[in-house]
Amino acid sequence: MLPKHSSRLIFSRSFTRVGPSTQRRTDEPASKYRSKHYNPTSTSNDSKPTEKIHLEPHILSRRLIKLCDDRRLDVAVAMLKNSPLDAQNVPVWNTLIWECLKAERYRLGHDLYIDMKRRGHRPNTRTFQTLMNGLSRIEDWDSHTKQLAHSHSIYELSGHDPSSAELSVAPIAAYVKILGSAGLHQQIFDVFYSLDTEGRLAPDRFLFTAMFQALAVKPYTDSDNFVQNAASAKLLWNLMLKASRRTNFSIDGFLVSSAIIALSRGRDADQEFALGLVAEHFGLVAFDAVDEPASPKKEEKGSIPLEPQSFAAVLTLCRNSAKPIHAINFFAAVLKRPESQGGPSIIDRAHVEQVLQSFLAAEIPASSQKALELVEWMLAQEIKSSSSVAAKIRPTHSTFNLIISQICRAENDWRVAAKVFDLMTGYHSHDFMDGVEATKPRFDRRSPGRNIPPTAEVLSSMMRIAVGSESRANIRQALRLIHYFGFRSLIQPPDTLESKKAMKDKAFYISKLAQAVLAGIKDCVQPEHSERETTCKRSWAMAVTSVRRAKSFGF
Known part of the structure; x- marks a missing residue:
């Protein structure tokens, strides 16, 4: 039998062997997780239920545009009609209406407009502008008489609420383009005279530009209507100057170019008036000889820098007025102009x-x-x-x-x-x-x-x-x-x-x-x-x- 002190020794040895390892395990740091709220001991029944994700309008619009780009327009229409009500709003409907009109599905676009109102979505100014811009892409109105009637009704509805904060002449400008393409020039001036002289429905430079462009469209009947349209364009220019002074809108190159083209097929007096606009606004003075030296009086600086579409309108005026010498001289003048006024880079x-x-x-x-x-x-x-x-x-x-x-x-x-x-x-x-x-x-x-x-x-x-x-x-x-x-x-x-x-x-x-x-x-x-x-x-x-x-x- 062993001595008493030897048993203590064995016990002491076992303690010294086990003690340090146990101490190391208790000193180890606890496991760390990415979220401090995560508890690995909790069960899945204690977790909160996931929230339901709703379809947002902007996501629906992107999906509709993607389908339209893939030429699946009918599928896009079905998706919009069957989508949740929370995802539908007026901009989403406007997007699909524009895609239909852009694809020349004019009847489908108008049906969507009617369906939108039936579902309780009130059309806004952007809706009317979308419809008018889409219909203005039609060139042959003889085969689209029903769409022309739709444009008239849309115009009547676009301004029925004078107290609306969204009143704008933007849809009216597109409607004027439709009237010009259809050859209804008298109705253009009827629309113009029905507008307010001041306020949101007062004519601006965009409306006047659309009116000049409508007067420049080739008439359906004989070429004599060009003369009448040019005379109307000259009258419209004077009305535009009065409106610009009254409402203080600026005259840009698009407006002047549209007026020049509308005047280019008129009488000699109308064409001379157009050449005066070229000299006044673009600084290009006409003279009747090739390579004629410019006098100090003729060295003018226009109020508007010359741009490619403006120079094209000037050359069109020279061609329609049978004055090719002016076109040659204008071209030579542009080659010598500084870029700030519209130099060689616009050619x-x-x-x-x-x-x-x-x-x-x-x-x-x-x-x-x-x-x-x-x-x-x-x-x-x-x-x-x-x-x-x-x-x-x-x-x-x-x-x-x-x-x-x-x-x-x-x-x-x-x-x-x-x-x-x-x-x-x-x-x-x-x-x-x-x-x-x-x-x-x-x-x-x-x-x-x-x-x-x-x-x-x-x-x-x-x-x-x-x-x-x-x-x-x-x-x-x-x-x-x-x-x-x-x-x-x-x-x-x-x-x-x-x-x-x-x-x-x-x-x-x-x-x-x-x-x-x-x-x-x-x-x-x-x-x-x-x-x-x-x-x-x-x-x-x-x-x-x-x-x-x-x-x-x-x-």
């Missing part, structure tokens, strides 16, 4: 093409060379501009075709036509000249869209210019050029369907090309020329035969 391709047509109409000397310089300026501006601006100034097929087929053709200027052809296609027409006769002409490969292949009209014009120049060298160069591009490829059916007008135009220019080829090949390819010329002559004879056979296929 786009449409402006340049109008000036090119003015070169042709004015019959100024060396217009082909001026046109070449102008298209070279366009290409230089394209390089210096950003991608968005470069696309607006970049010359296209219509620009090159206008220079070659009309301006160069009128003067039979082969040198300029060949240079413009190089800029258009990227090929070097020099490689088709006598003495060069390259097997494969040089080709400048450019970025997509900048190498424009020649059409039958362009090649026909090139051939006729060469024949008109009465130079055998030019004719031979044109023959080689056309032979390279392939005569038969022009008469082959295209990969895509073409309209009847496009097919008739193509047949016309192929016929003209064949006539020009026959006239040019008659005397220009002499027997003493190379064997290649003889082979070319045989190819042309076969090509002309192909043209004659093509007539049986619709040409």
